[in-house]
Amino acid sequence: MSNVNLTRISAEHNEWIKGLDFYKEDLRVLVHRLEEISQHNNSQETRKGIEHFQNQFIIQRNNIEELTHKIREHITEVGRDPGLETGQMDSELLADHENLLDEYNTLEKVINDLRHEYNSYLVAAKG
Secondary structure (H helix, E strand, O other): OEEOOHHHHHHHHHHHHHHHHHHHHHHHHHHHHHHHHHHHOOOHHHHHHHHHHHHHHHHHHHHHHHHHHHHHHHHHHHHHOHHHHHOEEOHHHHHHHHHHHHHHHHHHHHHHHHHHHHHHHHHHHHO
16 A cells, blocks of 8 residues: 555546547547548648548547546546545555556657647648
């Protein structure tokens, strides 16, 4: 058992879920913009870029869904931990929490990098 601040743990869970919801919506916007590009530009080079980003958006949407599911499962497991009544958390649950934080940060970086790559592609496709 490890001492934990349950308020901090809960706040992190909420922050992650809100962040993932934001990224999911952001991907919807990016997909919509990609559809607009595909309607106006049929060059082979543009088609390659469109296919690449379509695939990446699908992959990242799936990653968001998977991580959201893991976080929700973790929230349930944390809620079942009897040690929380005394401000203690099972060491394994705490390790899982830290792993989820790492996964969230990694996914956030991947999505932000993808967005920057995509924006550069849009500039080139329009130019």
